[in-house]
Ligand SMILES: Nc1ncnc2c1ncn2[C@@H]1O[C@H](COP(=O)(O)OP(=O)(O)OP(=O)(O)O)[C@@H](O)[C@H]1O
């Protein structure tokens with residue numbers, strides 16, 4: 001069973017507007033794969049579609065992971081298969097504390113169909129210990145555990161909480177959608193360290209990092225860099241491609257791919 | 263042979279008067295009976311009046327059950343109202359009917375004329391009671407429960423009180439609660455309607471709030487088939503405050519209405535209302551509220567929020583908020599209202615974390631109600647209500 005993420009000719013629309021226009025992409029196990037691309041090129045649409053957001057309709061194509069076409073799975077099944085999406089814009093859920101949310105998420109991952117949840121749930125003491133450790137490692141104040149999820153959190157706090165969730169759930173395939181946006185310089189280091197710790201602990205883990213800035217890639221070092229434009233992956237290269245983009249912008253690629261527009 | 267019980271449609275003084283009661287009360291009952299006869303049927307725009315038809319009601323031989331959930335807090339006087347009319351006659355005579363008069367409606371008049379029991383709670387001056395007092399009212403074998411509670415907090419008194427209507431029976435229940443808060447008093451009040459699924463409940467709950475007094479009111483409604491509750495907070499005193507929350511869950515067949523009235527009368531009064539509703543299946547819930555800022559009220563702060571969550575397409579909730587301002591000296595007046603299904607983005611986010619859809623909906627509903635449930639002062643009751651809500655969603 002391959003823990004490669006393989007995206008084949010994926011087309012997806014919102015309403016009758018096609019946004020993904022044939023995405024082909026493979027994220028190999030144990031690799032860090034960066035996607036860069038201009039605003040509106042479809043990066044978030046791609047990550048949401050992989051995860052199963054109900055607003056996006058897949059019109060054709062496949063997404064394979066661990067031997068399954070995951071487009072056929074419910075959203076929570078995809079998560080239980082090991083996929084994790086760190087959202088570009090995490091929602092706030094009033095009335096649900098960070099601790100209760102995380103416990104439900106951990107227990108959701110541990111649940112087995114047909115089995116009494118009481119048998120599979122994480123023991124409370126172990127959960128408390130885990131969350132304390134992970135919060136400390138990510139520099140998240142313990143008081144956050146009792147706050148309502150993302151309710152009134154600053155942009156950077158939300159991003160840290162996304163990575164806190166990732167550390168607790170230990171996905172085998174993580175998609176990080178602009179996790180660096182909103183993080184201050186110190187937070188960027190702490191969060192990157194958190195991600196690297198997870199990667200080091202699991203040699204099979206794949207990471208898809210969406211970012212606009214080379215800076216994050218100094219901390220989370222990509223093996224592959226892909227460029228997305230107008231709903232397609234139009235270039236693939238090594239880490240040096242990110243540096244080139246930082247220097248030259250997207251115009252030269254646009255010209256190569258689409259001609260000079262005339 | 264069992265004696266035939268009096269039909270409510272044709273009550274006479276003989277059915278209503280209790281020979282052993284003091285003369286003033288007998289007079290009061292007679293006046294209330296006259297008011298009952300004189301009242302027109304009410305115009306209830308969202309409650310099905312046929313569910314409360316007098317033709318189907320009779321007085322019950324059984325007076326209902328009245329229990330105290332835990333020991334009464336020290337210093338607080340708690341006794342059946344039927345006993346208090348003798349033992350604390352002056353207090354009862356001074357306050358009975360002062361918050362809910364027989365003039366209010368036919369159903370309030372019926373209650374005044376025919377109540378047989380209920381609770382009398384008295385907190386003496388400056389007694390700061392913190393232990394929760396949990397009062398439970400239930401049905402006996404009879405067809406109609408008519409009960410009346412009188413709660414008096416003297417100047418500077420504090421009380422945490424839970425009034426719960428619980429159990430199967432009836433089907434008719436008509437309960438009045440009068441809450442009298444003296445100057446500087448604080449009442450933390452939880453009103454729980456967890457009746458059985460066949461009950462038709464009419465309630466009148468009114469709080470008169472004195473100078474610098476505060477009521478924190480949490481209403482929780484999960485039971486009954488039909489509910490028509492008229493609730494009222496009168497911010498009579500200067501500097502009086504109410505923090506008023508409600509959680510209502512109506513599922514298949516239930517029609518639950520709450521009509522909260524808020525009156526700003528004194529100067530510098532402050533009110534926060536946060537009413538939350540979840541409807542499912544063919545459940546139907548109504549918020550029919552009115553905020554009135556009287557002419558003499560100045561520096562008023564008032565805020566109303568009402569939110570409804572629909573768990574299925576057939577479920578219905580109506581919200582009819584009203585605001586009437588007779589002063590030009592309002593400091594702040596705000597209103598927010600939402601109604602809709604569970605947010606898809608919330609569901610997606612939670613499912614993306616491996617939480618099943620059912621569990622996600624459950625957590626969202628519980629989160630929605632959290633601020634209200636958080637007010638319930640007893641852990642065991644909070645669990646009971648949480649389970650009741652879970653069973654309905
Ligand atoms: N819910 C939506 N309704 C309408 N249009 C949408 C919706 N979601 C995305 N789009 C459109 O799809 C296109 C791709 O958006 P997407 O968010 O995937 O871009 P992105 O590459 O993530 O951009 P950014 O770098 O700004 O985050 C945009 O033109 C956007 O306006």
Ligand SMILES: [Mg+2]
Nearest residue numbers: 043044045088
């Ligand atoms: Mg994006």
